[in-house]
Amino acid sequence: MANNHLTSESKQLATWYFTFAAILFGAQLLFGLVAAIQYVMPGFLYGLLDFSIARILHINALVVWMVFAMFGSVYWLLPDETGIETIGIKIGKLIYWVFVAAIVVVVLVYLFIQVGPADPTTIWFITEGREYIEAPRWADWGIVVVALTFVANLFLTGMKGNRSGIVTVLMADMIAFAGLYLAGMFFTDNITVDQYWWWWVIHLWVEATWEVFVGSIAAYGLITMIGAHRKVVEMWLWIEVAMLFGSGILGLGHHYFWIGTPEYWWEIGALFSALEPLPLVAMFIHVLYDWGKTQGGQDERGENKSVITNKPAFTWFVLNAFGNFLGAGIWGFFHTLPQVNLYTHGTQFTSAHGHLAFFGAYATILVGMMYIAVQGTNGIKVMKHTKASLWAVSMITGGVVGMTVALTIAGYVQVLVSRAQMGATWAAYFDGQSGVWFTQAMDWRLIMGAITFLGFVFLAKDLLTTGKNPVHER
Amino acid sequence: MANKSVWSDNRFWQRSATWVTGFASLLLIWLTLDTSAQIQMGTDADLKNGVQKRVPGPTVINYKITYEMSAKRGHEVPVIGEKEKFFGRDDYSEEEAGALLHLGKLGSQAKNCMDCHTLLGNGAYYAPDLTKAWLDPAWGPDGAMQALTGKNTKEEAMAEFLQHPDQYATHARMMPNLGITAEEAKGLVAFLKHMSSIDTNGFPRNFGRMQGAVNGK
Numbered sequence: 001m002a003n004n005h006l007t008s009e010s011k012q013l014a015t016w017y018f019t020f021a022a023i024l025f026g027a028q029l030l031f032g033l034v035a036a037i038q039y040v041m042p043g044f045l046y047g048l049l050d051f052s053i054a055r056i057l058h059i060n061a062l063v064v065w066m067v068f069a070m071f072g073s074v075y076w077l078l079p080d081e082t083g084i085e086t087i088g089i090k091i092g093k094l095i096y097w098v099f100v101a102a103i104v105v106v107v108l109v110y111l112f113i114q115v116g117p118a119d120p121t122t123i124w125f126i127t128e129g130r131e132y133i134e135a136p137r138w139a140d141w142g143i144v145v146v147a148l149t150f151v152a153n154l155f156l157t158g159m160k161g162n163r164s165g166i167v168t169v170l171m172a173d174m175i176a177f178a179g180l181y182l183a184g185m186f187f188t189d190n191i192t193v194d195q196y197w198w199w200w201v202i203h204l205w206v207e208a209t210w211e212v213f214v215g216s217i218a219a220y221g222l223i224t225m226i227g228a229h230r231k232v233v234e235m236w237l238w239i240e241v242a243m244l245f246g247s248g249i250l251g252l253g254h255h256y257f258w259i260g261t262p263e264y265w266w267e268i269g270a271l272f273s274a275l276e277p278l279p280l281v282a283m284f285i286h287v288l289y290d291w292g293k294t295q296g297g298q299d300e301r302g303e304n305k306s307v308i309t310n311k312p313a314f315t316w317f318v319l320n321a322f323g324n325f326l327g328a329g330i331w332g333f334f335h336t337l338p339q340v341n342l343y344t345h346g347t348q349f350t351s352a353h354g355h356l357a358f359f360g361a362y363a364t365i366l367v368g369m370m371y372i373a374v375q376g377t378n379g380i381k382v383m384k385h386t387k388a389s390l391w392a393v394s395m396i397t398g399g400v401v402g403m404t405v406a407l408t409i410a411g412y413v414q415v416l417v418s419r420a421q422m423g424a425t426w427a428a429y430f431d432g433q434s435g436v437w438f439t440q441a442m443d444w445r446l447i448m449g450a451i452t453f454l455g456f457v458f459l460a461k462d463l464l465t466t467g468k469n470p471v472h473e474r
Numbered sequence: 475m476a477n478k479s480v481w482s483d484n485r486f487w488q489r490s491a492t493w494v495t496g497f498a499s500l501l502l503i504w505l506t507l508d509t510s511a512q513i514q515m516g517t518d519a520d521l522k523n524g525v526q527k528r529v530p531g532p533t534v535i536n537y538k539i540t541y542e543m544s545a546k547r548g549h550e551v552p553v554i555g556e557k558e559k560f561f562g563r564d565d566y567s568e569e570e571a572g573a574l575l576h577l578g579k580l581g582s583q584a585k586n587c588m589d590c591h592t593l594l595g596n597g598a599y600y601a602p603d604l605t606k607a608w609l610d611p612a613w614g615p616d617g618a619m620q621a622l623t624g625k626n627t628k629e630e631a632m633a634e635f636l637q638h639p640d641q642y643a644t645h646a647r648m649m650p651n652l653g654i655t656a657e658e659a660k661g662l663v664a665f666l667k668h669m670s671s672i673d674t675n676g677f678p679r680n681f682g683r684m685q686g687a688v689n690g691k
Contacts, residue, residue, distance in 0.1 A: 039600070042647040047640070050650045051600045052589035118581030118658045129583030131597055165484065189572070189579045191665075192513045192529050192672060195594055196506075231484065238487035242494045249498035258605075258677035259594045260528050262512050266675070268505070342679055346595035346603050414599075424678035426612045429602040430645050 005379035008079040010086035013093050015377055017072030018370045020100055022463060024065035025363075027107075029453045031057040036449045039442040053114050056127070056134050057107065062358060063132055064103055069366035070213060071150055074170060076373055077220045078154065082161025088153050095149045102142045106135055123187060130194070132202055133184045140185045147178035165234035169216045169241055177209040192260030199255040206358075207276065207328075208248035214324065214365055215240040215279075218287060221317050221368060226307045228290040236286045243279035251276045257338045258345055266338045273336045277329030287321040310375050310383040312462075315393055316368030323360020323397075331356050331404070343419045348441075349411030356404040359396075370463055378467035381474055388462035395455025402448030410441035518568045521554065528673045530554065532571035535664050536564045539671050541609050541681055549676025560667065561629055561660060577658060578665025585652045593669065595677060600647065606681050608663075608670035632666070633659035 006012050034054040037044045045054075078086050086092065109126055116122030123129075124137045135143070151174055158167045184201035188194050219237045222228040253269025294307045308314045331353040335344040344350070375383045418424060418432030432438060466472075480486045516527030521534060538558035544551045557564040566574070582588070588597035591604045613619045613628045622642055625631040635642055636659040639649035654662065 035600075038647075046648065047650055050590075052586045052598070052650075055589045055598050055600070056586060115586060115652050116584045117653075117655075118577050118584045118661060120580070122584035123580070127584065127586055129586045129588060131588050134586070134589070165488070168488075187580075187583075189532075189576050190513070190515050190529055191579065191593060191669060193510070194579075195596060196509065196513065235482065235484050235487055238484060238491045242487065242491040245491070245495040246498055249495070249502055252502065255596075256509070258674045259596070260513055260672040260674055261509050262528070263675055264505075265509075342677060345677060346592040346597070346599065348599055351599055419678065420680075423680040423683050424603065424606075425610050425682050426602045426607070433645075433647070 006377055008085060009089045009093070010075045010079050011373070011376060013086075013089060013096060014072040014074075014076035015373050016093075016096055017068050017075060018373050020103075021065045021068035021072060021366070022370065022460065024061045024068065024103075026456055026460065028058055028061035028065060029449075029456050031055075031061065033446075033449050033453055034058075036442075036446040040439075040446050049111070050114075053110060056110055059132055060106075060110070060134060066210075066358075066362050066366060068099075069369060070210075072373070073217055073366065073369045074150070074154060074174070076369065076376075077166070077217075078157050078161075080224070081164045081167045081220070082157050084157065084161040086153050087156040087160060088149075091149055092153045095146050098142065099146045102139055102146075106139050109136070110134070120187070130184070130198055133198070137185065140181070143181060144178075144185075147181065151175055151178050164230075165237060166216050166219050169212065169237055173209050173212045173216065177205065177213070180204050180209065195259045196256070196261065199252060203252045203255055204249070206361075207251055208245060210362060211244045211248060211279070211324075211328075212241055214320065214361060215244065215283060217365055217369060218283060218317060218320065221313065221365075221372070222287065222290050224372070225310050225314050225317070226291055226294045227309075228294055233290065236282070240279050240282055240286075243275075243282060247272050247275035247278065254336050254338075254341070257341055270337050274333065276336075277325065277333050280325040280329040284321040284325045287318060291318075309381065310372060311385045312383060312389040312393070312466075313368040313371035313375070315385070315389075316364045316371065319393070319397060320360065320364035320368065323356065323364050325360075327353070327356030327358075327360030327404070331408075343415045344411065347411045347414040347419070348407045349415065352404050352407035352411055355400060355407060359400045367459065374463055374467050375472075378472075379474060380467070380472045383466075383472050386462055386466050386469055386471060388458045389466060392455050392459035392462055395451050395458065397455075399448045399450075399452030399455055402451065403445050406441045406444040406448060410438050410445070413438045413441070518571075526554075526673075530668070530671045531568065532575040532664070532668060533566055533568055534671045535560045535571050535574070535667050536566055539608065539667065541606060541670070547676070549679065550681065551673055551676070552671045554671060559627075560664070561627075561633075571664070574661050574664040575668055577661030578663070578668075579661075581654065581658045581662045582665055585654065590649070594672070594674060601649065603678065604666060604669065605672075605674060605678060606670045608667045609682060611682050629660075629663045629667070632663045636662055 031054045034045065034049060035051055035058055038051045038054065075086060075092070113126050116126040126136055127134045128136060154174055155171055158171050180201055183197045215237055219233045222233050223230055250268055251273035253265040254273040256265035256269060298307050335341050335349050335353065371383065413435055414432045417435060418428045422428030422431050513529050515529050516525065516531040518531055518533040520527055521531060521537065534554060536557055538555040540553045540555060541550050542553050587593065590598050590601040592599065593604050595603060595605060611617050613631055619635065620626065620631045623631045623634040625634055633656070636654050637656060638651065640651045
């Protein structure tokens with residue numbers, strides 16, 4: 001992304017973050033494909049790049065590209081919101097390279113060393129072996145330093161410049177986001193205690209702080225892309241924060257049904273996690289309502305043109321509003337009550353929910369932010385769709401929805417056959433996995449995964465080339 | 475300004491968000507204190523005196539563990555019974571058993587178990603759940619695994635399998651050889667036995683009760 005239009009160093013740093021995020025997004029899909037192939041052909045790369053390693057790379061690349069794109073989004077919007085250049089941006093830029101270098105080392109170790117002996121050096125230098133946060137302990141400390149620098153950039157800038165509602169929410173949210181990571185940085189022999197705190201990181205990230213982050217980004221996008229009224233948007237944002245944290249923090253209880261924790265988490269987890277979809281409905285209504293309202297206002301004035309100044313980004317934002325509600329809200333609610341979760345816990349059902357939720361809630365809006373950055377970098381007034389951007393959005397969305405449907409069916413088979421019918425043993429597990437309905441579902445998941453990957457190729461092409469496309473208004 | 479409703483006031487919603495978040499956080503912290511006390515690992519004395527703990531102490535490996543329906547609670551719970559030999563001994567001290575469990579828990583992370591299996595239902599879905607693996611009939615006297623590995627006890631069969639999983643073609647989706655040593659395998663089996671004694675509120679349901687005939691074991 002060569003730039004002549006960016007005067008802000010903060011925005012320049014944002015484009016670096018987005019670029020590396022997009023590369024990791026590609027890596028995530030690639031290793032996901034490997035894992036999907038292994039479900040269909042178990043011998044594929046056996047002993048070389050086993051399922052466990054492919055999956056670590058699949059989900060770690062996912063988390064890290066999202067964190068990169070989130071940092072990028074904040075660096076992008078800070079100068080617009082605060083009216084000043086980000087304070088400490090030089091250190092921010094230095095830290096970026098530290099972060100990238102650390103990620104590369106971690107990935108190479110995952111790929112080529114993979115596992116270690118059962119002693120603490122493995123935990124410190126190879127893998128912590130805890131889903132999503134496998135990164136070894138040295139990298140944990142690196143991440144803490146990086147996150148603190150980022151939070152310092154945000155706070156110093158927010159305190160000196162104009163502190164809008166959006167910036168205020170982000171400041172509170174990002175410090176919680178960074179602080180929660182500390183809950184995942186210790187070793188214990190007690191697996192129940194281990195998983196108790198592990199969920200503090202995973203759940204309080206993706207079902208609380210990340211969701212509030214998305215609310216802030218959606219607010220920023222509505223103001224910049226369709227000229228929505230700031231007061232209305234920020235009021236909605238505060239309502240969303242109340243609803244998201246009000247339901248999401250104690251919704252953590254739905255992870256404490258079966259890990260050795262007391263029974264009262266059944267009631268607490270069921271109640272609060274059942275409320276979790278409500279703010280997602282609110283966010284969906286909010287985006288569409290503001291869009292209709294601004295467009296309607298313009299139509300009344302007789303101006304016959306769209307209020308949207310960035311078509312591809314806005315498409316991804318609307319997909320976010322819908323996908324967040326559908327993937328996180330509906331697919332999450334499906335199996336959140338303990339009476340259902342007793343059978344669905346630890347099946348492909350969770351995987352179906354995971355795919356649609358991470359995509360709908362986070363991937364969509366972060367790709368939208370990448371388009372906003374391309375627009376700003378190239379000085380485009382109104383950014384339009386291209387053939388590639390349309391192919392990208394259709395294939396990625398279609399692919400992820402297809403994978404979700406396939407995994408949901410696989411989940412049903414697993415729940416009914418392995419769990420309800422056969423009683424959850426080793427033999428029961430493989431009875432479920434060998435059934436035709438399960439294997440067909442896994443075939444479809446692979447096909448849909450391949451479509452998603454092709455969509456990504458279009459997305460990469462479009463992000464790299466659309467800036468120079470003459471179709472946009474400058 | 476006089477008739478402006480509080481419901482359209484940003485300050486009101488900002489304060490509401492702060493109060494709601496603060497209240498939810500405090501409640502979570504309070505519940506965490508209560509839960510933490512309940513999930514502390516028990517001791518050897520607890521086991522000897524029959525004190526039930528949600529997470530028993532490491533010396534639970536000296537005892538026979540079963541998973542039985544509790545009429546009172548309406549689901550299955552682990553039951554710790556009489557003494558049972560584990561690798562030929564039933565007198566592991568707290569230190570010895572603790573060291574084995576420590577080795578096994580470290581091993582479970584160092585070998586990325588959770589990225590194929592689920593533990594307590596959490597992890598990946600490429601291989602069977604390990605929560606109650608110790609109680610799986612496949613490893614018992616009537617199961618296939620003792621004959622397959624040429625061992626006479628559950629723990630030895632498990633340890634043998636863990637060291638050479640690629641030699642036992644149990645399914646097309648084979649477990650890879652992760653370089654697990656004999657000592658690590660022993661630790662991992664202790665870890666699995668300990669995990670099966672954790673009170674998981676009845677998860678998984680009907681474990682091992684549904685083989686073959688109706689209602690049959």
